[in-house]
Each structure stands twice: as structure tokens, then as C-alpha cells.
Amino acid sequence: MRCNVCEVRCEINKHGMGRCGTYVNAGNTIIQYPGMGYLGAHPVSIEAVPLLHFHPSGKFLQIFSTGCNFQCPGCMARMPASSRPSTQQASLSPSEVVKRALKQECLGVVSAINDPVANYYLFRDLAAQAREKSLLVGCSTNCYFTSETLEEFGQFVNFVNVGIKGYSGRSYKNCGAKSSAPVFRNISRLYDMGVHIETSVVYSKGNEDDVIKVAEKVSDISSTIPLHVMRFLPLGYAPIELEPSVGEAEKICSALRRYLDFVYLFNSPGTELLNTYCPECGSLLIEREFHMPFGSRLVKPWVSQKCSCGSSIPVQGRATNEGFSEAGFMDSYxxxxxxxxxxxxxxxxxxxxxxxxxxxxxxxxxxxxxxxxxxxxxxxxxxxxxxxxxxxxxxxxxxxxxxxxxxxxxxxxxxxxxxxxxxxxxxxAGKSSYNVYYCMGSPLFALNAGRMENNLVTFSGGVSINKQLQKEGKLGVSVSPSFINEHDPGVIFVSGFLSRPLDEFYTLCQKYGIHARAVTQQQVYEIPPSWDFGSPRWILGLLYIADKLHPGKLGVDLRKEADDFYLKFYGMRFKEARPNRSFHRPSSGIWPHKQTFYNYVEMEVPKQGSTKNFGSEITQPFNMLPACKLKFKG
Structure with a gap:
């Protein structure tokens, strides 16, 4: 029996599961895996999903489960998206999610992290109960629904952020799908149905033409649909050479504005392209700042949807007077x-x-x-x-x-x-004479005082000027050039997670009038990827930082230390590694270890008249495997 939720249209027999791993055959119908629920529910600002033109600063309950119908290289939500449901996992039912949303005074619920395509029947039940309580319902999705499913889907959602993989068929085949045609068809239909739509597309080096074609295609539906450009972060097996600089991403966003009125840039700390500008006169209307890779937040409440020139900005819903800020560490993906x-x-x-x-x-x-x-x-x-x-x-x-x-x-x-x-x-113990500033991407985006990176500076004997900051954000906050100049850091470190080439960095310092000693004496240093946060490799970052703060006094060979760590814990030399932004992977290439990945495939055995799942050993990177179904007789 075929599953008709999405255009993959998996054939699911009695003992099988579809691509998502979340649907089963119940005799004469396809159902959600029994007992499946939501694994997390956290209140977030809508800008963290991200949606920028829908109930600005509104508080929504973000939920997620497991499973996805795509297998995208470099997926940042790969763990929950790739996992299979388990009846042992503590989960929330739709009614429990609704109760939590009401208790926490949320405007609505939003499904993100894993794709609701994989949890369609669960999400449909949630939507029905949520709408009964006057809650808004939306999601972040690849929108690869079949036409028949979309007609129903469009009746119960108020808003969606559609993640477009690209225009070309190759973009979708890399994710195990056929083409982009169903996605653009569905965006057009949802727009006609009155659903609020915003779109996202990943920009990596070499796919500039594809991104431009996406903008053209969205523009054919409506030039007022916002497009979120996600600067590609090379994770998993993706090489760092595919990552465009923030400056390169800003240039392509400018080109996209020939087609669309509202183009925003994410994964780029310090960029001004998270702001909303009037498409008629170019005036700055709404100012936002970086708030985690996929998110942003308003610098001040959105009080008006009109520009002084008289043009109106298409926004659905009233802006919240006092913006919601997630407590602690709750956030989007x-x-x-x-x-x-x-x-x-x-x-x-x-x-x-x-x-x-x-x-x-x-x-x-x-x-x-x-x-x-x-x-x-x-x-x-x-x-x-x-x-x-x-x-x-x-x-x-x-x-x-x-x-x-x-x-x-x-x-x-x-x-x-x-x-x-x-x-x-x-x-x-002897302390360093340096004031130290730690930033991410832009010289004007300072990492939060309490983060590991600044604590590594303090541990090394440096004086972190970031500790003077009172304002907090998820990763950091925007600061003024005067803050940097007044504290005059002798050394500046640029985060190993979201960095910017040093030539761009120095150019921005000149543009903003930053003349601290670290800039004039060219003591700005990029930390190697994932050497300062997220991975045990931070011990190498600590040695790197200490060496810069105490020149010639560390007494260890940094290259040898890196080789020792990589050999001991990764089975490769540091010089053999091809770094990327992944926390867990030391290299974007194939490791020297033989790795076995288990891909569940369907095998048809006519003699028994059934289809069962078997584990098949495949010595290839998992996220480079094509979606496959093997059938054989025997």
C-alpha cells in the first residue's frame, strides 16, 4: 500500500515502514506509528522559527518529534530528523501540547526541527485541538506534500516557512527526492488559500544561479513573499570550501532583491540584512539582530507597518508590544x-x-x-x-x-x-597584559560573557572585555564601535563556529571606525573550526588562545598537540583533516576508519508474500546515500 502524504509515495507493506520511519500499514490504511508523540515543547519568539512577517515578537510553543522524508547532507537537525520513534520515549500527546500552550499563554503552536511531513496525522490531530482553543497553527516544512494532502493541510495551518532545497532537480535528488516542482506548486496553492508563507533557501558556493532561480520562481507567485537566505554551514561531510563568507552572502542577497521585496540573511552574525527595509524608498523600518544561526530578534518592538513614504509592509497579525525572549537556552533548531x-x-x-x-x-x-x-x-x-x-x-x-x-x-x-x-x-598564574575581545563573524557581534569561549580567555589569564556586557542573547549581542575602542583590546579572537575571513574583518573595522590596538597591530586571530566550543577539541583552542596571550611562553608545540589529539581520538593526523563546522566530525572527508552504516531497505520475497525490513551494511557516509528500495526474488 502506498503512503500518499508526500510525493515520495513510499510503498509500505505489512511489516515495513516508509522513508520517514514513522508510518505503518494498518491493513487497509496507512497510520502514524502507534503511541508517537512530541518529544519537546518550548516557548519561542516567532522570529526564532524563523518567521519575520507574522505576529512579530509573538510567543509560540515550538514542538518537535522524530522522522523526516528527506535525507539532506549537512542537516543541522539530523539527530531528531533521522531517529525512529520508540514507545519508550517520553512524549507529549496533542492534547498535552495544547494544554501547555494555553498555560504558557502562547499565541499558537509551531512544528519545527523535524519535518511535520513525517508526523502529518499527529500534526493534523494537534491542529484540530489547537484551533478549537483559538490557537494559531504553523510549521517549518520542506512542503513536499502530495496535492491531495496539501488541500487538507492548507485548511488547518495559518502560517508556514517552506525550506526550498533549490530550483534544480539535482538539489532535490541530493536529498532523496525527485524535483522541486511539487514544492513550488504547493507554495502557490497555499498562497492562494490565504496561508501566510515565508520561504528559506540555502546558499552555498557554486549554487548562486540556483538560488537566483528560486527567487525568480517565488516572485512568479508573489514578490511580497519573504525569502530567508541561509548561508551554508558545512557540517557532516561537506567541505568548508562550500561555505560562502558573510560578505559573499550579502552580495547575493542584494542581487535577489531584484526579484523579491524582502530578502533576509541568516547564519551571519552582525549582518544588516536581517533588517526590514522599505521596498519603495529603501528606508530602514525594522531592526533585528542575530539570535542563533536560524533565528533573529527585534531590537525594538514593531510599532507600525507603514513607511513614511506611504507604502505598507505586508505583515499578518498584530505585533507584540513587549517582545518575548526565551529563558535560559530554549530556542529553535x-x-x-x-x-x-x-x-x-x-x-x-x-x-x-x-x-x-x-x-x-x-x-x-x-x-x-x-x-x-x-x-x-x-x-x-x-x-x-x-x-x-x-x-x-x-x-x-x-x-x-x-x-x-x-x-x-x-x-x-x-x-x-x-x-x-x-x-x-x-x-x-602570571596573568596576561592583554584586554581580549571575543566576537563572532562581525567585529560588532560580541559573544556572551558567560560562554565557554570567554571563559577560556579568563582561564588563560586574559582580561575579557566581554565580561563588561550586561545585555544577553543566545550566542551574543550587538555592540557599538565605541565599546571596542574604549576597552582597547590588544587581542581579538573570532569564533571558530561562525567566522569571517580576516580581510573582510579588517575592512569592516575600517568601515566602523574601530581602531583598537588589536586592529592597528593586526592581532586578530581566527580560531580553527570547533576548537573553542561544542567539541572536546576546545582543549586545542585553549592552547591556541594561551599561546597568543603569552607569546613564546606556552612551552608546547601546538601542531604536535593537535596531531596527538587527532590521532588518539580520531585516528588521523591533524594535517590530514579537512576541517568544517561540525562539532563531532574532525574532517569533511572520509575517515581512515572503516565505518559501517545501517540503511533500512525493503526486500520483497514473493515465496513468503511479504515485505520485511533488513539491516544492510553499507560502507559509505550515511548522508551521501541515495534513498533506495531494493527488491529481489529468491
């Missing part, structure tokens, strides 16, 4: 995905090298309590407090190693890091 990624990074160093073994660990009792508590703000806060300080991070490693029954390997990693901590601690 980024925090939940980063939690999984940081645990993944530790497990990788402990020798868990293939994704399905990792998912087995998540799925068993070993880490089930972490997974099931992921919706608990106290648990998230506890985890993030542990990974903020060097010594408490060692406790984080022990915690994960114990849950994975790998305590001996955990102690090996802890011992390696602890020895280097003592070296830096002894060096830092």
Missing part, C-alpha cells in the same frame, strides 16, 4: 540540535564513529534519560552550565561516558584534557 551535537562530539572521541550506532545508544536506556528530558529546561540548563567551564566540562564527559557504558574511554579523554589544563593554569 539550534539549541536542541546543538545538545545532540555536543553529546555526539564526546561520543565520537570515545570511539562511536557511525551514526546508527550513535542512534542505538540514544534509543537504549543508556542515554534515554537525556533524550526524554530534552524538553526539561532544568536539564538543558544543567548541560549548558557544565560545558561553560573547562573543569566542569570534564564532568560532562564523565556523565556521557557513563551513560554510554564507556567510562574507561571517558577517563582517557578526561586525562588528556586535564594534563593540558594544568599547563595553561600554571602559565596563567
Amino acid at each position: 539550534s539549541i536542541i540540535s546543538q545538545d545532540f551535537s555536543m553529546v555526539h562530539a564526546v561520543l565520537t572521541c570515545l570511539g562511536v564513529l557511525d551514526d546508527y550506532k550513535l542512534m542505538d545508544i540514544w534509543g537504549e536506556d543508556k542515554l534515554m534519560d537525556v533524550w526524554s528530558k530534552v524538553s526539561d529546561p532544568k536539564t538543558l540548563t544543567q548541560i549548558h552550565n557544565m560545558i561553560r567551564q573547562p573543569y566542569s566540562y570534564l564532568e560532562f564527559i564523565k556523565f556521557i561516558a557513563e551513560k554510554a557504558n564507556m567510562s574507561e574511554k571517558g577517563e582517557e579523554l578526561v586525562s588528556f584534557i586535564h594534563k593540558r589544563l594544568k599547563i595553561v593554569q600554571n602559565l596563567a
Whole structure:
């Protein structure tokens, strides 16, 4: 029997599952996996989804479950999207989600992180109950629905953010789908049905023409549909060469404005292209700042939808007078995905090298309590407090190693890091003469005072000027050039997660009038990717920082230290690694280890007259596998 939820149209027989892994055959119909529910529910500002023209600053309850009908390389939500449902997992029913949304005074519910295409029947039930209570309903989706499903879907959603993979068929085949045609067809139909639509597209080096064609195609539907350009972050097996600089991304956004009135740039700290400008006269109307990779937030409330020139900005719903700000660490894709990624990074160093073994660990009792508590703000806060300080991070490693029954390997990693901590601690006793500024991407985007990166500076004996900041954001906050000039840092570090080429960085310093000593003496340093946050590789970042703050005094060979770490915990030399932005992967290429990935395929056995799932060993990177269904006789 075929599943008709999406255009993949999987054939699901009695003992099988579809691509999503969330639908089963119940005899004469396809149903959601029994007992499936939502694994997390957190209040967020709508800009964190992101949607920028719908109830600005409105508070919505963001939910997620497991499964996805696509297999996209570099997916930031890969863990929940790739996981399979389990009746053991603590989950929320639609009625429980509605109760929570009402209790927390949310305007509505929004499904994100994994695609609601994989949870369509669950999401439909939730929508029915939510609308009965006058709650708004929306989602972030690849919108690969069939026409018949879309007609129903469009009746119960108020808003969607459609993630467009590209215009060309190749863009969709890379994700295991056929073409972009169903997506543009569905966007057009939803627009005609009165659903509020915003779109997203990933921009990587080399796909400029494809991104422009996406803008043209969306413009054919309506030039007023906002387009969110997601600057590509190379994760998984993607090489860092595919990542455009913030400056390059800003240039293509300017080109896209020939087709669309509202183009926004994400994953780019400090960019001015998160703001809303009048499409008629170019005046700045709404100012936003970077708020985690996929999110933004309003600098001040949106009080008017009209420009002084008389033109009107298409916005649905009233703006909230006082914007909602997520408490603690709750956020869109980024925090939940980063939690999984940081645990993944530790497990990788402990020798868990293939994704399905990792998912087995998540799925068993070993880490089930972490997974099931992921919706608990106290648990998230506890985890993030542990990974903020060097010594408490060692406790984080022990915690994960114990849950994975790998305590001996955990102690090996802890011992390696602890020895280097003592070296830096002894060096830092003499203090550094440098004021230090730590930023991300732009010289005007300062990392939050309490983050690991600034604590590494303090641990190394530097004086972090970021500690003077009172305002907080998720990763950081925007600052003025005067803040940097007045504190006159002698060294500036640029984050290893979201950076900007140094030539662009110095050009921006000149543009903004930043003349701190670090700039004039060219002591601005890019931290190597994932050497300062998210991965145990931060110990190498600490050594790097200490070496810059105490020139010639560290007494260790940084290259040898990197080689030792990579050999011991990744099985490769540092010089052989091809770095990218992934927390858990040290290289964008294939590791020297033989890795086995289990891909569930369908095998038809006519003699028995049934279709069953079997684990098939495939020695290829999982996210480079095509979606496949094998049928054979025998």
C-alpha cells in the first residue's frame, strides 16, 4: 500500500515502514506509528522559527518529534530528523501540547526541527485541538506534500516557512527526492488559500544561479513573499570550501532583491540584512539582530507597518508590544540540535564513529534519560552550565561516558584534557597584559560573557572585555564601535563556529571606525573550526588562545598537540583533516576508519508474500546515500 502524504509515495507493506520511519500499514490504511508523540515543547519568539512577517515578537510553543522524508547532507537537525520513534520515549500527546500552550499563554503552536511531513496525522490531530482553543497553527516544512494532502493541510495551518532545497532537480535528488516542482506548486496553492508563507533557501558556493532561480520562481507567485537566505554551514561531510563568507552572502542577497521585496540573511552574525527595509524608498523600518544561526530578534518592538513614504509592509497579525525572549537556552533548531551535537562530539572521541550506532545508544536506556528530558529546561540548563567551564566540562564527559557504558574511554579523554589544563593554569598564574575581545563573524557581534569561549580567555589569564556586557542573547549581542575602542583590546579572537575571513574583518573595522590596538597591530586571530566550543577539541583552542596571550611562553608545540589529539581520538593526523563546522566530525572527508552504516531497505520475497525490513551494511557516509528500495526474488 502506498503512503500518499508526500510525493515520495513510499510503498509500505505489512511489516515495513516508509522513508520517514514513522508510518505503518494498518491493513487497509496507512497510520502514524502507534503511541508517537512530541518529544519537546518550548516557548519561542516567532522570529526564532524563523518567521519575520507574522505576529512579530509573538510567543509560540515550538514542538518537535522524530522522522523526516528527506535525507539532506549537512542537516543541522539530523539527530531528531533521522531517529525512529520508540514507545519508550517520553512524549507529549496533542492534547498535552495544547494544554501547555494555553498555560504558557502562547499565541499558537509551531512544528519545527523535524519535518511535520513525517508526523502529518499527529500534526493534523494537534491542529484540530489547537484551533478549537483559538490557537494559531504553523510549521517549518520542506512542503513536499502530495496535492491531495496539501488541500487538507492548507485548511488547518495559518502560517508556514517552506525550506526550498533549490530550483534544480539535482538539489532535490541530493536529498532523496525527485524535483522541486511539487514544492513550488504547493507554495502557490497555499498562497492562494490565504496561508501566510515565508520561504528559506540555502546558499552555498557554486549554487548562486540556483538560488537566483528560486527567487525568480517565488516572485512568479508573489514578490511580497519573504525569502530567508541561509548561508551554508558545512557540517557532516561537506567541505568548508562550500561555505560562502558573510560578505559573499550579502552580495547575493542584494542581487535577489531584484526579484523579491524582502530578502533576509541568516547564519551571519552582525549582518544588516536581517533588517526590514522599505521596498519603495529603501528606508530602514525594522531592526533585528542575530539570535542563533536560524533565528533573529527585534531590537525594538514593531510599532507600525507603514513607511513614511506611504507604502505598507505586508505583515499578518498584530505585533507584540513587549517582545518575548526565551529563558535560559530554549530556542529553535539550534539549541536542541546543538545538545545532540555536543553529546555526539564526546561520543565520537570515545570511539562511536557511525551514526546508527550513535542512534542505538540514544534509543537504549543508556542515554534515554537525556533524550526524554530534552524538553526539561532544568536539564538543558544543567548541560549548558557544565560545558561553560573547562573543569566542569570534564564532568560532562564523565556523565556521557557513563551513560554510554564507556567510562574507561571517558577517563582517557578526561586525562588528556586535564594534563593540558594544568599547563595553561600554571602559565596563567602570571596573568596576561592583554584586554581580549571575543566576537563572532562581525567585529560588532560580541559573544556572551558567560560562554565557554570567554571563559577560556579568563582561564588563560586574559582580561575579557566581554565580561563588561550586561545585555544577553543566545550566542551574543550587538555592540557599538565605541565599546571596542574604549576597552582597547590588544587581542581579538573570532569564533571558530561562525567566522569571517580576516580581510573582510579588517575592512569592516575600517568601515566602523574601530581602531583598537588589536586592529592597528593586526592581532586578530581566527580560531580553527570547533576548537573553542561544542567539541572536546576546545582543549586545542585553549592552547591556541594561551599561546597568543603569552607569546613564546606556552612551552608546547601546538601542531604536535593537535596531531596527538587527532590521532588518539580520531585516528588521523591533524594535517590530514579537512576541517568544517561540525562539532563531532574532525574532517569533511572520509575517515581512515572503516565505518559501517545501517540503511533500512525493503526486500520483497514473493515465496513468503511479504515485505520485511533488513539491516544492510553499507560502507559509505550515511548522508551521501541515495534513498533506495531494493527488491529481489529468491
